Amino acid sequence: MAKLNILRYPDPRLHTVAKPVPQVDARIRQLVDDMLESMYAADGVGLAATQVDVHERVIVIDTSEARDDPRVLINPELMAMSDEMSFADEGCLSVPAIYEKVARHARVTVRALGRDGQPQEFEAEGLFAVCVQHEMDHLVGKVFVEYLSQLKRDRIKAKMLKKAREDERA
DSSP, X not given: XXXXXXXXXTOGGGGOOOBOOSOOOHHHHHHHHHHHHHHHHTTOSEEEGGGGTOOXXXXXXXXXXXXXXXXXXXXXXXXXXXXXXXXXXXXXXXXXXXXXXXXXXXXXEEEEEOTTSOEEEEEEEHHHHHHHHHHHHHHTTOOGGGGSOHHHHHHHHHHHHHHHHHHHHO
């Protein structure tokens, strides 16, 4: 397995729309394994392939307390969304150390392929539902800060660019 480089906002590659995975093969399973390793190493709960500069519809998520229940979603689709909304602080491995409240559907029904290529359909709620929606946004080139006001986005962008310059000098 290999730890992958996670793109940082405002990298324009984060706005690339991911293409469907034509078949779940050894290359995709290796990508999933590498994404899980990278997500765990970064102490995240979710990671989309877009964030590691692979523009295919692949997501990994683990919202378990013990960090031992990885979920793999290949070519995920939202089949249903509750009318009820929830507001929670969201963070993102591509926007480190930034947390803001975002409105998401409280429950979603998802259809996707698993790591084995088999179809699955399930309902998600709570943190898992938030994470699914957040990661699916990445697959269409959307970063959570786009839900915020222009002023907040501009401040976050400036902060991220400043941090990138500091990291380059270090």
